[in-house]
Amino acid sequence: MALFNQSRSTIIRLIFGAVFFIIILQLFNLQILSSKYKQLAMNNAVFPKVRYPDRGIIFDRKGEAILNNTIMYDLVVTPIEAKRIDTVGLCALLEIDTTEFKKRMLEARFKNGPFRPSIFEDLLPPALHARLDENIWKYPGFALVERPVRVYPFNAAAHIMGYIGEADSSIIKRSKGFYRLGDYVGRSGLEAYYEKVLMGQRGVQYMIKDNMNRLVGSYEKGSYDTPAVAGRNLRTYIDIEVQQLAEKLMTNKVGALVAIEPKTGGIIAMASGPNYNPNDLTGPDKQKNFGRMQLDVKGPMLNRAIQGNYEPGSTFKPLGALVGLDEGVITANSGYPCGGRYLACGHGKPACLHNNAGHAANLRLSIANSCNSYYANVYRLSVDNPKWGGVKKGYAKWREYMMAFGLGVKTGIDLPAEGGGLIPDTSVYNRVYRNSWNSCTNLTLGIGQDMMQSTPLQLANAMCIIANKGYYYTPHFVKSVDGEDDADTTLRKFKVKHSPLTRITDADFEEVISGMQDVVERGTARAVMIPGINIAAKTGTAEKFRIIDKRKVQLKDNSMFVCFAPRENPQIAIAVVVENSGFGGTWAAPIASLLMEKFLNDTLRPERLKEVERISNASLLPTYFERLQFIEDSSRAERWREISGDSTRLKRYLNRGAGATVPAPLPEQPKKPIVPNQIGYIAPDKRYLVKNVHSKPTRS
DSSP states (O other): OHHHHHHHHHHHHHHHHHHHHHHHHHHHIIIIIOOHHHHHHHHHHEEEEEEOOOOOOEEOTTSOEEEEEEEEEEEEEOGGGOOSOOHHHHHHHHTOOHHHHHHHHHHHHHHHOSSSOEEEEOSOOHHHHHHHHHHGGGSTTEEEEEEEEEEOTTSOOHHHHOOEEEOOHHHHHHTTTSSOTTOEEEOSHHHHHTHHHHSOBOEEEEEEEOTTSOEEEEGGGGTTOBOOBOOOOEEESOOHHHHHHHHHHTTTOOEEEEEEETTTTEEEEEEEESOOOGGGGSSTTHHHHHHHHHTOTTOTTOOHHHHOOBOOGGGGHHHHHHHHHHHTSOOTTOOOOOSSBOOTTSSOOSBBSOOSTTTTSSHHHHHHHTOHHHHHHHHHHHHTOGGGSSHHHHHHHHHHHHHHTTTTSOOOOSSSSOOOOBOOOHHHHHHHTTTOOOTTTTGGGGGTOTTOBBOHHHHHHHHHHHHTTSOEEOOBSEEEETTOOTTOOTTGGGGOEEOSSTTSOHHHHHHHHHHHHHHHHHSTTGGGOBTTBOOEEEEEEEEEEEEETTEEEEEEEEEEEEEEEOSSSOOEEEEEEETTOOOTTTTHHHHHHHHHHHHHHSSOOHHHHHHHHHHHHOOOOOTHHHHHHHHHHHHHHHHHHHHHOOOHHHHHHHTTOTTOOSSSOOTTSOOOOOOTTOOOOOOOOGGGSOOOOTTOOBOO
16 A cells, blocks of 8 residues: 555656646746747837838939929828727728728738738828827827828929839739838839839837837837838939920820930930829829829820830831832932822822922932822832842841831830830731732831831930931930949940941931931921021821721821931930821921920020910810710719619719710700610711821821
């Protein structure tokens, strides 16, 4: 019995020893190895205040800050800490209801988890920030965080600068977690292209919280804080005064313009119309403004300078002339007898307003007078050149020239989402014409039409190639980055000289440039002359079509113009497109002339200020936009009715009358009865369109 008791006593001592050992191990784990409770204690007592860095500033060529920073505040919430708060009081401060409050709290938990701060309301107006700052201690889990916000002192260059927005899940995923919810990143323009340069580095300041959740001081005297590192600044080629003038001249117009410094590829100005105020996408109203512009069929956020596709029209003719000269199919003395139509293909197209004898007696005259027949013939001679062994091989060679001039390929500009235009290859024509076509099939390529499409940027870059007699630098805005060194590759590609056409002789370039100077001095662009400056230029008028109500409708022609100046030492090359506005010399050319004078002379003559006002006050917005907006809005209302069952929005459009024409009804069209929940067909108003005349002559 004694032996049994002794054995039981030993077992009990062993059990107690084991339990005691486990307790010691757990205490060691909790206090030494595990950081869980330490982290919880830290979370209760210390608030990690994220310090967002100032993004880099963007300067123009004269050192003016055209994109800068200011400070606003975000209201952030850590859901797990937001307990037993005065929800009604906070909702009253924020002017929201409790339903919206609950929705935002759920979104914060879903997006960023319960333990991490999420933005509850961003970019607070100053008055709201002041009210919250006084009362934030009442709301545990909520805090005010500084947010550097972009400001545009000149209200200009929206399409160039771009905008920043909160990182969404796709951006966070692509960054492999580098960005977090609440971070702001560049979403377009230079802000996006140079994001890594401009963004800087986040910092953290650890603050002690008291039992009322108020921030009362720095934790450990800031020894654990990490400073925010400001982004690096960009120095650009932009002349902000020229940029402002360009945007003013494009007011109430659809189109774009680009001005480039030929010897560097530096972009002096770029404007797209319709435009918008870049400050509309900063501050508390940015989401509302963004939504409004996204729904506008005029596309104010579309940068037509790099994304708009246009037939270059007669602005293409200097390029066609250089191809013909280099191919040896024409010389400077080559002429063509044109009576107003090109008859060699049997159909009398293209037509031309010029029919006086001798207006295309040589190359210079053909450029000055913009003879369509001459350049239709030059195109045919180039692609039918016997040395290539057939039209398809000849066309492929001609297309190589176009790509060397930068047409049909992206230039590589330092902006995202650039379009490439279109110079179709032989496979396109083989498909469209069932492998049976010749130089008469796509004859109007010789005058910059048919399937040819180019962006204003490409046309301006092509002028740089002519001005430089065969070479160019990739068009770009940024001249230098503060703090860059020899190892920095950010701008390396923009410093590479491209020489795709230097094999063309200087004599051939001079002949074409002389013809372009004649355009200004005795041809189709005499209105652009500037005293003391020799300008080389080419006007253009390109047909414009658009699908409206499922029909291809011919609209008023696009006004086109390209130029560079001074001829002897080119400092600026410009391309201008004004949609649906007529001849190239009517609108596009005067706009380019004003920009050249402003840049080259740093001022405008007093009498030219009246021209600025005349052009800027002229509204050339096509009226078909009203029709397209009606279709888009009513279709959206119909989709909303199908989803929600709410027909309130749709009735606003139905009440205007199915069968009515927008913007004004045609008297001879009787109103049709309104059919509930349907949108009747609305015919376009023919008063706002141009009759499609296939053999219509063009003037450049």
